[in-house]
Amino acid sequence: xxxxxxxxxxxxxxxxxxxxxxxxxxxxxxxxxxxxxxxxxxxxxxxxxxxxxxxxxxxxxxxxxxxxxxxxxxxxxxxxxxxxxxxxxxxxxxxxxxxxxxxxxxxxxxxxxxxxxxxxxxxxxxxxxxxxxxxxxxxxxxxxxxxxxxxxxxxxxxxxxxxxxxxxxxxxxxxxxxxxxxxxxxxxxxxxxxxxxxxxxxxxxxxxxxxxxxxxxxxxxxxxxxxxxxxxxxxxxxxxxxxxxxxxxxxxxxxxxxxxxxxxxxxxxxxxxxxxxxxxxxxxxxxxxxxxxxxxxxxxxxxxxxxxxxxxxxxxxxxxxxxxxxxxxxxxxxxxxxxxxxxxxxxxxxxxxxxxxxxxxxxxxxxxxxxxxxxxxxxxxxxxxxxxxxxxxxxxxxxxxxxxxx
Numbered sequence: 001x002x003x004x005x006x007x008x009x010x011x012x013x014x015x016x017x018x019x020x021x022x023x024x025x026x027x028x029x030x031x032x033x034x035x036x037x038x039x040x041x042x043x044x045x046x047x048x049x050x051x052x053x054x055x056x057x058x059x060x061x062x063x064x065x066x067x068x069x070x071x072x073x074x075x076x077x078x079x080x081x082x083x084x085x086x087x088x089x090x091x092x093x094x095x096x097x098x099x100x101x102x103x104x105x106x107x108x109x110x111x112x113x114x115x116x117x118x119x120x121x122x123x124x125x126x127x128x129x130x131x132x133x134x135x136x137x138x139x140x141x142x143x144x145x146x147x148x149x150x151x152x153x154x155x156x157x158x159x160x161x162x163x164x165x166x167x168x169x170x171x172x173x174x175x176x177x178x179x180x181x182x183x184x185x186x187x188x189x190x191x192x193x194x195x196x197x198x199x200x201x202x203x204x205x206x207x208x209x210x211x212x213x214x215x216x217x218x219x220x221x222x223x224x225x226x227x228x229x230x231x232x233x234x235x236x237x238x239x240x241x242x243x244x245x246x247x248x249x250x251x252x253x254x255x256x257x258x259x260x261x262x263x264x265x266x267x268x269x270x271x272x273x274x275x276x277x278x279x280x281x282x283x284x285x286x287x288x289x290x291x292x293x294x295x296x297x298x299x300x301x302x303x304x305x306x307x308x309x310x311x312x313x314x315x316x317x318x319x320x321x322x323x324x325x326x327x328x329x330x331x332x333x334x335x336x337x338x339x340x341x342x343x344x345x346x347x348x349x350x351x352x353x354x355x356x357x358x359x360x361x362x363x364x365x366x367x368x369x370x371x372x373x374x375x376x377x378x379x380x381x382x383x384x385x386x387x388x389x390x391x392x393x394x395x396x397x398x399x400x401x402x403x404x405x406x
Contacts, residue, residue: 018038021083040054070342092137096137100133113346114343130148143185145350147346155171201220219303223298237284246261250313250320263285281303282301285301285316329353
């Protein structure tokens with residue numbers, strides 16, 4: 001929490017963040033209220049709604065903070081751009097990964113923008129909720145957001161107008177919202193080389209082609225029924241020889257390194273349009289639980305020709321970071337504790353909560369990424385099955401052991 005760190009260090013960094021974002025607020029009253037709002041989101045407030053944030057800030061009523069979210073004139077998208085520049089400066093790395101996912105916000109009633117009964121991964125069931133699509137970076141900070149609007153909303157323009165949803169906002173799938181966020185990120189100062197996402201996005205061939213056309217490498221989860229160069233991906237990876245499986249860490253977790261057994265195979269390289277020469281390689285990848293070997297997750301990937309299995313595993317493993325971001329942003333910065341119903345109010349609260357969360361991520365930057373995986377130099381093995389012309393990436397340690405014990 002904010003009071004656990006040295007007060008001067010926190011105050012200096014927070015003041016610098018306020019100075020670089022203050023231009024998005026035309027009036028001094030709005031700037032002051034934004035500062036109070038963010039300080040409250042970072043503070044030891046039980047439930048971070050306008051009432052309790054106002055009390056923490058010493059206001060006599062919540063009206064000022066409610067006005068900040070509902071009526072005050074300021075640019076939430078511009079603030080998002082400032083947030084991305086801040087994260088790029090403080091946490092950016094040339095090989096950064098953009099992680100895409102959505103999360104649910106359980107709500108009552110029918111008037112909050114985008115709310116309806118729909119599946120919420122957060123709740124693990126169908127709930128009356130809003131769904132937000134988010135992007136985060138390997139630096140563990142949320143950097144973009146969009147509110148998903150079901151067709152029950154976009155097909156009812158009167159309902160949209162009541163929630164102050166712009167007339168030009170039409171129905172867009174979660175994948176389309178994700179593509180918009182990727183394009184914004186590419187236009188920003190954030191350096192990204194990789195994209196990763198769960199199977200809701202990864203199984204969409206148009207989404208994968210979009211990433212390839214944008215020149216981005218990716219590792220995306222797919223269902224076991226996914227077609228991979230002809231056969232289903234689970235059938236293809238069932239052909240992996242025992243020596244193709246290697247134990248690698250998907251990154252540090254709460255209880256140490258997250259170790260799994262991984263098998264990867266190169267698919268035939270695809271020539272680039274116009275040149276005829278391949279510059280990138282497509283892959284299939286499987287992650288198998290050590291304690292429960294029947295639990296296998298599947299991935300499709302595309303990366304530069306010199307990418308290794310360890311590179312793919314690292315990117316696949318960083319997808320968990322967005323879940324950690326959701327948890328910490330909700331628990332520490334009140335991401336889900338808003339009491340606004342209108343479209344603009346949702347984006348304003350969420351953006352301010354993301355700003356507070358990015359501040360925490362920057363302050364904790366020296367505590368992250370303490371280890372670096374050693375790259376694996378692959379040894380190739382070609383499948384004897386003509387229908388699956390792939391190149392298995394063998395575990396060098398296993399191959400060496402077999403060669404020295406013969």
